[in-house]
Amino acid sequence: DVKVTQSSRYLVKRTGEKVFLECVQDMDHENMFWYRQDPGLGLRLIYFSYDVKMKEKGDIPEGYSVSREKKERFSLILESASTNQTSMYLCASSPAGRAVRNSPLHFGNGTRLTVT
Amino acid sequence: SQQGEEDPQALSIQEGENATMNCSYKTSINNLQWYRQNSGRGLVHLILIRSNEREKHSGRLRVTLDTSKKSSSLLITASRAADTASYFCATDVKDSNYQLIWGAGTKLIIKP
Numbered sequence: 001d002v003k004v005t006q007s008s009r010y011l012v013k014r015t016g017e018k019v020f021l022e023c024v025q026d027m028d029h030e031n032m033f034w035y036r037q038d039p040g041l042g043l044r045l046i047y048f049s050y051d052v053k054m055k056e057k058g059d060i061p062e063g064y065s066v067s068r069e070k071k072e073r074f075s076l077i078l079e080s081a082s083t084n085q086t087s088m089y090l091c092a093s094s095p096a097g098r099a100v101r102n103s104p105l106h107f108g109n110g111t112r113l114t115v116t
Numbered sequence: 117s118q119q120g121e122e123d124p125q126a127l128s129i130q131e132g133e134n135a136t137m138n139c140s141y142k143t144s145i146n147n148l149q150w151y152r153q154n155s156g157r158g159l160v161h162l163i164l165i166r167s168n169e170r171e172k173h174s175g176r177l178r179v180t181l182d183t184s185k186k187s188s189s190l191l192i193t194a195s196r197a198a199d200t201a202s203y204f205c206a207t208d209v210k211d212s213n214y215q216l217i218w219g220a221g222t223k224l225i226i227k228p
Contacts, residue, residue: 042219043206045215059215092158106161109158110158
């Protein structure tokens with residue numbers, strides 16, 4: 001079974017702190033994604049990566065950056081955390097390359113981040 | 117903007133009954149996917165249906181797709197307490213850069 005592991009289940013940070021959310025997958029997937037999930041809004045894509053060192057902006061990249069130095073690891077960085085970034089963050093991966101469709105996403109258990 | 121919209125937003129039924137959730141979308145798709153999320157956890161993929169398919173089954177799950185109406189339905193038969201979760205549809209939009217567009221979900225509660 002594919003395992004997508006997010007480093008923290010719960011995180012509490014102060015406004016202005018730099019926050020790192022880590023995600024590791026163990027199935028050699030090309031694609032990795034970071035979403036945030038807020039009540040009533042569904043999942044919104046922050047960034048995704050279809051290869052090492054490649055990244056593309058999703059719908060809401062402002063205030064975030066990402067890093068993918070190794071295929072199995074995709075990090076989300078909040079440069080200066082703000083209270084409106086309090087949310088559930090979900091990492092996902094899929095085996096498809098960029099041009100291939102029809103592959104489901106495999107999700108981690110999420111990190112619930114609270115910024116105070 | 118959200119492409120998929122689930123209906124109803126919440127559904128509460130008795131154990132053993134069937135549960136039907138609907139998803140509507142706006143543009144042409146490559147495929148439509150259904151996911152389940154248990155409270156406070158990540159999402160789990162249930163079924164993927166391609167745009168040229170009309171119906172798909174997996175155990176107690178049945179998914180239909182009507183591309184002329186731009187809608188899909190997820191039917192869970194003989195519901196169990198363990199089916200209590202939120203259910204999301206996601207559309208893989210044609211000519212997009214492989215971004216899935218998600219609905220806000222249907223919260224399903226199965227009463228014992």
